[in-house]
Amino acid sequence: MSTPPGAAAFCLRLVRRQLLLAFRRPIDIANPLVFFAMVIALFPLGLGPAPDQLAAFAPGVLWIIALLSNLLTSDTVFRGDYDDGSLEQLLLAPQPLYLSGLAYICAHWLVTGLPLVLISPLFAVMLNLPAAGILALALSLLLGTAVLSLVGAIGAALTVGLRRGGMLISLLILPLYMPVLIFGSACVQAAVTGVPTGPYLAILGAMLSLAIALAPLAVAAGLRISIDA
Amino acid sequence: MSTPPGAAAFCLRLVRRQLLLAFRRPIDIANPLVFFAMVIALFPLGLGPAPDQLAAFAPGVLWIIALLSNLLTSDTVFRGDYDDGSLEQLLLAPQPLYLSGLAYICAHWLVTGLPLVLISPLFAVMLNLPAAGILALALSLLLGTAVLSLVGAIGAALTVGLRRGGMLISLLILPLYMPVLIFGSACVQAAVTGVPTGPYLAILGAMLSLAIALAPLAVAAGLRISIDA
Amino acid sequence: MTPPAPLLAARSLTLSRGGRELFRDLSLAIGPGDLVQLEGPNGVGKTSLLRILAGLSRYGYEGAVERSGALLYLGHKSAVKAQLTPRENLALHVGGEGSHGDAAIEGALAEVGLYGYEDVPSHTLSAGQQRRVNLARLYLCSSPLWLLDEPFTAIDRAGVGQLQSLFVQHVEGGGAVLLTSHQPLAVDYPVRALTLSQGSAA
Amino acid sequence: MTPPAPLLAARSLTLSRGGRELFRDLSLAIGPGDLVQLEGPNGVGKTSLLRILAGLSRYGYEGAVERSGALLYLGHKSAVKAQLTPRENLALHVGGEGSHGDAAIEGALAEVGLYGYEDVPSHTLSAGQQRRVNLARLYLCSSPLWLLDEPFTAIDRAGVGQLQSLFVQHVEGGGAVLLTSHQPLAVDYPVRALTLSQGSAA
Amino acid sequence: MWSFFHKLGSPPWLYGIAGSILRYLLPVTVIALVVGAVWGLLFTAPDFRQGNSYRIIYIHVPAAVVALAGYYVMAAAGAVSLIWRMKMADVAMKAAAPIGAALTFVALFTGSVWGKPTWGTWWVWDARITSMLVLLFLYLGVVALYEAFDNKEAASKACAVLSLVGMVNIPIIYKSVDWWYSLHQPASIKFTGESTIDSSMLYPLLLMITAFYCLFACAMLMNMRAELLEREAKTGWVRKLAAEGAH
Ligand code: HEM
Ligand SMILES: Nc1ncnc2c1ncn2[C@@H]1O[C@H](COP(=O)(O)OP(=O)(O)OP(=O)(O)O)[C@@H](O)[C@H]1O
Ligand SMILES: Nc1ncnc2c1ncn2[C@@H]1O[C@H](COP(=O)(O)OP(=O)(O)OP(=O)(O)O)[C@@H](O)[C@H]1O
C-alpha cells in the first residue's frame, strides 16, 4: 500500500480535484463572467447611458462588480465539501491544513479570478473605459482578485458549518474587501488620468503577500472550528 | 384523524412556517439589509465621495443594489426544502402547487423585500438622494421587490435540483429583472426631477399583477421538473 | 368476496436509467391489508420504482400508475427542518395533511421515543432521532397507503421492532404498506415479497 | 507476551450535550487485533464519541485521547463528490492517503460491486452504491485503525456480509476496527461489544 | 503570575472579582457621567459658530473614541482565547462586541444628528465617518457570527479568529479610507481636525471620555457576569449563588 504523499503532491491533487469539479460544470466558470457582464449591462440601465459619465465611473464600477462577483462565489469554496463530508476527511488528513486551504483558494482563484482578469478588457471597452486604463485594470484585477479570494475564503471557512451561511459571509468579508476596492479602482483611475500606477500596484502586491501569509492560517483555524459547529 | 385542510389554511401554515424559519435566525432577516448597507458603502468608495455626483446616481444605484440583494437571496427560497426532502412532501400534498408556491414567495418577500422598503429612506439619505425622491423610492421598491421575488422564484424553482444552482439562477433571472430596474429607477429619477411618478408606478403595478398571475404557474411547473432532475 | 379495490395499481412499468434496463413490464397492485416488502440488491431500482409509484418521477418511464386516495411517502431524505423543533416540524409540516392538535403531536413524539426532545432544535438530534421525527408522521397521518423507502435506516433495534408492529397494525386496520428494506421483517403477518433483480420483469 | 501498544487510547472522557450527560469517565484502549462494536440506542452518544476519538470534535468534552498512527474515519456523510465518477472520487480523494494506481482503484471498485459503474457520475448512483464508493477506500487505505459510523447503512445483505469479512481480515492482519451499528455482526471472530447506555460510565 | 492566570480561568473567582470591581466602578462612572454632562451641557459657553448644537460633542466624541478602543479590547481577548485557550477570554470577547457595536452606532447617530444643523446634511462620506461605518460592520459581523453558531464554545473561537483578522485589517482599512478621501479631495466640508478647542470645552470633554471608558468597562463586566451565570448554570457555585439569592 502507498505511503501518504508529501504535502506538495497532496496540494497538487487538491487543486486538480477542484479544477475538475469546476470543469465538470463549465457553467460554474462561465457564471461569474456572465454575472459580471449582466451587471455591467445593469449600470447603464440604472444610471442612464451617457457615455462620458459612464467612462468617468468605469474604473469604480468595474471594480465593484469584480468584487461582487467574487463575493457571490466565495461561499462555495468549502460549502460542497462540508455538505458531503469531504471536509471531515480533509481535516483528518496528515498534511498541514494551511497548505490544503491554500490549494482550495488557489483553485477558486483560477476558476473565478483569472477568467475575470482575462476578459476584463472586453468589459472595459463596453463601459467606455479609456484605452490607457485597460492594462492597469487587468493588472490590478490580477493582484486584487487573488486578495479577494484569500480573504473570502476566511469568511467561507468561518461560516461553512452554519445553515444558510450565504448572506452572513457578505457581512463578514465585505469590510475586509474595501481596501482592495479603494486601491484597485484608484489604480485604474490613475492610469486614466496619466498618473503612474506603480505605487498602487505595489500596495496591492503588498496586500497580496500579507494575505497569502496570514489568510490560510485563519482559514485552517476556521475550518477546524466549523466542523464542530 | 384530521382531514386535509383547505388550500387557504394550508397556505397560511406554509407562510407561518417560512416566517418561523426566518425568525429562528433573525440574522437572516437583518442580513439583506446589512448587505444593502455595505454595498451602498462600496459605491462611494469606488466612485468617489462627492455628494452631488452621488446624488445623481443614487436612484440607479439604490435600485441596482435592491436587485442584487434580491438576487442573492432568491436562490434560498426552495433550496433548503429541496435539500432536506421537504419539497418532495410538498409536491405530494393534495393542495394546488400554484398556491403553495405563492405562499413561499409571499414569505420570501415579507422577510427580504419588505424590510428593504421600510429601511430604504435611511439608505437614500446616505447617498444624498434629494428628499423629493424618497417616497417614490419606497413606493417603487414596494411594488418592484414583489415582482423581483416572484420572478426570482421562477429561477429558483428551475435550478433547485441542480447542484450549485446559486450562480445559474443569476443567469436565468437577471434579464427578467431588467424591466423592473428600468422602471423603478426611472420612477425615482422622475420624482427627483419633479415629473409625476404615477405612470411609472402604474407600470410597476401592472408588472406585479402579471407576475402574480403567471409566476406561480411557472414555479409549480419548475418544481415538478426539478424534483425529477 | 370480491377483492377490495386496489389503493395503487401499476401496469407494465418499464424503466431504463443510464443505459441499463432496471425493470420491464412490471405490474403490481396493492390493496388494503397488503404489507409488501420490495427487495433487491443495491442499485437494482427500488427507489426509482417507489418514486414512480408515488408520482414524484413523471418522466422517462413507460407504463401507467393509478392511485386512489392519499398516500404517504417517506424517502431517503428525512424532510426534517434542522432549525425547527420536532414539535414545530410536525405542526407545520408541508405534507398537506391536516393540522394536528398539540396533544396528538406530543403523543406521536412520545411513541417514537422523543419524549423530552420535543422542543430542542432538530439539528441537535442524533441521526436516528432525526429520522424518528419524520417517522412520527406515521402516527399522525390518515393516508391509507404508505410508501416507505428504507424506513429503518439509522433506527436502533427496539425502534425497528416497534415500527414493524406499527406496520402490522396499519395493514390490519385496512391500510397498505409498501416498503424497501435490506433487513428481513420479523412480523406475525404475511409479508408479500417483491424482489427486483437485474433486468427483472417481476 | 506484553500487550501490543494501543493504536488509540482515551482516558476518562466526559461529554454533555444539550444539558444531558452522555457519558462520564469513559476510558478505552484499542490495539491491533481489536474488533469493537459500539452499541446503544439512538441518541446515546455513539457518533459523538466516535468524532471525539477521531479528533474531529475538539470542544466541549473533558478527558484526553491519544492516537498513534494514521486512522480512517467514515462518518454518516459519505464524502462522495456527486459530480465526479467513482474512479475520480478515489483517485482525487482528500483523505490524505497516497495516490492509488488505476489498477488498484478498479480492483477496489470491483470489490464493492461497482464494476461497470467506474465512469458514471456518482450522482446517478443509488443510495447504496454511493456509500459503496466510499467503502472502496477500505480496500485502498493502509491506515491500521478504522473508525466507522454505521458502515452498513443502505448496503444490501450480500454487501454487509462482505464488509464483515473484510473487517475480520483487517484485524487479523494487525489492524483494528471500531464501528457503530444497530445490526449484530455475524463474524467468526471475537467481537468486543462496547455498549453505551443513558448516562453510562462504561 | 501563573496562579493569577489560573485564577483568571476560574469562573467563580472571576464572577466575584468582577462584582467587587463593579461595586466601586459603577458609582464612579455614574458620577463622572453626571458631572461631565452637567458641566458640558449647562456650564460651557455656546460655540461662536455653532451655537448650542455643538454640545452633542460630549456624547459624540467619547462614544467614537471608546468604540475604537473597544475593538482592540475585543481582539486582544480573542487572541488570548486562541493562544492560551482560556475560556474566560471567550467570555470577555463575547461581552465586548455588542457594547462596541452600540457605541459605534451612538457615534454615528449623534454625528448625523449633529451634521444636519452644522453641515445641512445627515450624512457625508468623510474618511472618518466611512471608516467608523466599516467598524460598525466589523462589530456586527462578530455579533452575527456568534449568534449563528449553536455550539457556543466553537462560536467563541470563530469570533476570536474573526476579530483577529479584523484587527490586522483595521489599520489597513483606516489608512486606505483616509487615503481614498484625500485622493478625491471632495469640495465638501471637513472635520475641523486641527481646530483648537477651547479649554473650557476641553476639560468637560476629557471628563466625558474618561466616563465613557468607565462605562464601557462597567457594561463589559456586567455582561461578563451574566454570561458566566448562563454558561455555568449547571455548576455547583451558580446553584449555591441562586440558593443564597433566594433567601
Ligand atoms: C454620521 C456621522 C457623523 C457626522 C454627521 C458627524 C458630524 C460631526 C460634526 C458636525 C462635528 C463638528 C465639526 C466641526 O466642529 O466643524 C463633528 C466633530 C467630531 N466628530 Fe463627528 N460626525 C460623524 C461621525 C463621527 C465619527 C464616526 C467619528 C469618530 C471616528 C467622529 C469623530 C468626531 C470628532 C473626534 C469630532 C470633534 C473633533 C473635531 O472637531 O475635529 N464623528 N462630527
Ligand atoms: N450539536 C448538538 N447540540 C446539542 N446536542 C447535541 C448536538 N449533537 C448531538 N446532540 C445530542 O447528543 C446526543 C447524542 O448524539 P449522537 O449523534 O452521538 O447519538 P448516536 O448514539 O450516534 O445516535 P444514532 O444511533 O441516532 O446515530 C443526542 O441526544 C443529541 O440530542
Ligand atoms: N439520475 C440518474 N441518472 C441515471 N441513472 C440513474 C439515476 N438515478 C439512478 N440511476 C440508476 O438507477 C439504478 C437504480 O437506482 P435506485 O436508486 O432506484 O436503486 P435502489 O434499488 O434504490 O438501490 P439502493 O438499495 O442502493 O437504494 C442505479 O443503478 C443507478 O445507477
Ligand SMILES: [Mg+2]
Ligand atoms: Mg434506494
Ligand SMILES: [Mg+2]
Ligand atoms: Mg450516530
